[in-house]
Amino acid sequence: MGVLANLWRLARTGATFQRTGAMDEVLEALEAPPALRAAARILGWPLAPLGLAGDPALPPLPRALTALGPAYVKFGQTLSTRPDVVGARLAAELSVLQDRLAPFPEAEARAEIARELGAPADELFADFGPAVAAASIAQVHPAVDRATGRKVAVKVLRPGVERAFRKDVDAFFFIAEVIELMLPASRRLRPRAVCRHFAQVVATELDLRLEASAAAEFRANSRDDPGFAVPEVVWNLSARRVLTLEWVDGLPMSDVPAIAAAGVDLRDLSRRVIQTFLRHALRDGFFHGDMHQGNLKVAPDGTLIALDFGIMGRIDPYTRRVYAEILYGFLQQDYRRVAEVHFEAGYVPEGQDLETFAQALRSIGEPIFGQDASRISMARLLSHLFEVTERFGMQTRTELILLQRTMVVVEGVARTLDPQVNMWRTAQPVVEEFMHANLGPAAALRDLRRTATVLARFGPRLPDVVERALRRAAVAGPEPDDAPARLGPALAGALAGAAAAAAVALLL
Structure with missing residues (x-):
């Protein structure tokens, strides 16, 4: 998109923010100096009539975003999970954007289905009904699979949404660059990095085949979890722009009085929300990254039902173990061990002092553990932990940021x-369960077996690697005393691998 088009979008966005009253909130979140806020009011006043009015029933910022269109709404939804960027108050305000858009015409949904699935909607579905939920990217229709008679939920992307999002994402980057230029203090919030994160999220959500795959994997992982369910994907009725899932009946998680009236134990449900999320993150390394109330239902028997799998998080096995040890260390108030785990994992650079870092960790944990139950927050602890580790030179790990953001949302739902x-x-039973399963002799033996399996795949190449390394060492002509130190990393790795394989072979 050209500069002029981006300038027009910037002007229209600014005018809409001014007209709806969202400008002051944004400047406050960006920590703009008073002089700039005053200038924005003075300059924005003449432009305000050019802005869109929005829905007066909404708070200022959601009002502005809904007026500007689906991409802006989606951006607001993304920011609602980033209290670290916009603050807790604005994050809560933006949470009203879930499923608040008007649906597009049913005829257009039917046309999309025919294009994607190769047959008219009436041939594939019986009782195809009006949309029951409409969001920034897609909407959901109830229907009946004509072939099986099973009730299903048909998710259809908005027509032209890909092109509209590409244009708006380009404008977002332009606006982010302008903000960083005019508000140097905003750079700590990394506006362009936030835009990159948003672009990645949207790219995944615009291909419903990826969401179908995520739903299927999540369902397989959680199949045996008591009190938790994921709807089944109907693969023959799904494509890039259409996703069909089995229909699930349940009360919306946001309707707490109705859930209580149905006889569901609210305390038990609150506990299951937390434990289910942690179990998926630690046990499977694959978790729902957007567990707000709009994506959760409660079945009549109290089963927790997850929906919308466009944002999922992954954590590799080693990071899961590190994360669990950190949580366990805090649970035991063993701050030195928490510090050691950070150093062992390489999260904190060499040269930092272990004892000083442990002392900083204690300053995080002790005030939290001294609070009453209603104020004990795991998300707050993780947020403070990231702040401290940043001061000690820790590099940001995106997978842990998503985990922490989701923990904020999960805590909110549970409370x-x-x-x-x-x-x-x-959280303690889940963390301890993971620790028992992944630390100790049995876990060590399992890791050795996996190592042996990997080495076995490369076994035929090990002799050549060793021979080449020995020849290079011979050409270099090391002194006898220095030979072991100068054999090179390739030979050292090959010999270490061979030794590990031999040890595992003896054990097994």
């Missing part, structure tokens, strides 16, 4: 059900 829920006491 709407039970304001007195004790986050740490609830």
Whole structure:
């Protein structure tokens, strides 16, 4: 998109923010100096009539974003999971954007289905009904699979949404660059990095085949989890712009009085929300990254049902172990061990002092553990932890940021059900279960087996690697005393691999 088009979008965005009253909130979140805020009011006043009015029933910022269109709404939804960027108050305000858009015409949804699935909607579905939920990217229709008679939910992307998002994402980057130029203090919030994160999220959500795959994997992982369910994908009725899942009946998680009236134990449900999320993150390394109330239902028997799998998080096995050890160390208030785990994992650079870092960790944990149950927050602890590790030179790890952001949302959902829920006491059984399964002799033997399996795949190449390394060492002509130190990393790795394979072979 050209500069002039981006300038027009910037002007229209600014005018809409001014007209709806969102400008002051944004400048405050960006920590703009008073002089700049005053200048924005003076310059923005003449432009305000050019802005879009939006829905007066909404708070200022959601009002502005909904007026500007689907991409802006999606951006606001993304920011609602970033209290670290916009602050807790604005994050809560932006949470009203979930499923608040008007649906597009049913005829257009039917046309999309025919194009994607190769047959008219009436041939594939019986009782194809009006949209029951409409979001920034897609909307959902209830229907019946004509071939099986099973009730299904058909998710259809908005027509032209890909092109509209490409244009708006380009404008977002332009606006982010302008903000960083005019507000140097905003750079700590990394506006362009936030835009990159948003672009990645949207790219995944615009291909419903990826969401279908995520839903299927999540369902397989959690199949045996008591009190938790994921709807089944109907693969023959899904494509890039259409996703069909089995229909699930349940009460929206946001309707707490109705859930209580149905006889569901709110305290138990609150506990399951937390434990389910942690179990998926630690046990499977694959978790729902957008567990807000709009994506959760409660079945009549109290089963927790997850929906919308466009944002999923992954954590590799080693990071899971590190994360669990950090949580366990805090649970035991063993701050030195937490510090050691950070150093062992390489999260904190060499040269930092272990004892000083442990002392900083204690300053995080002790005030939290001294609070009453309603104020004990795992998300707050993780947020403070990232702040401290940043001061000690720790590089940002995006997978842990997503985990922490989701933990904020999960805590919020759990506390709407039970304001007195004790986050740490609830999390402890899951963390301890993971620790018992992944530390100790049995876990070490399992790791050795996996190592042996990997080495076995490269076994035929090990002799050549060793021979080449020995020849290079011979050409270099090391002195006898220095030979072991100068054999080179390739030979050292090959010999270490061979030794490990031999040790595992003896064990097995």
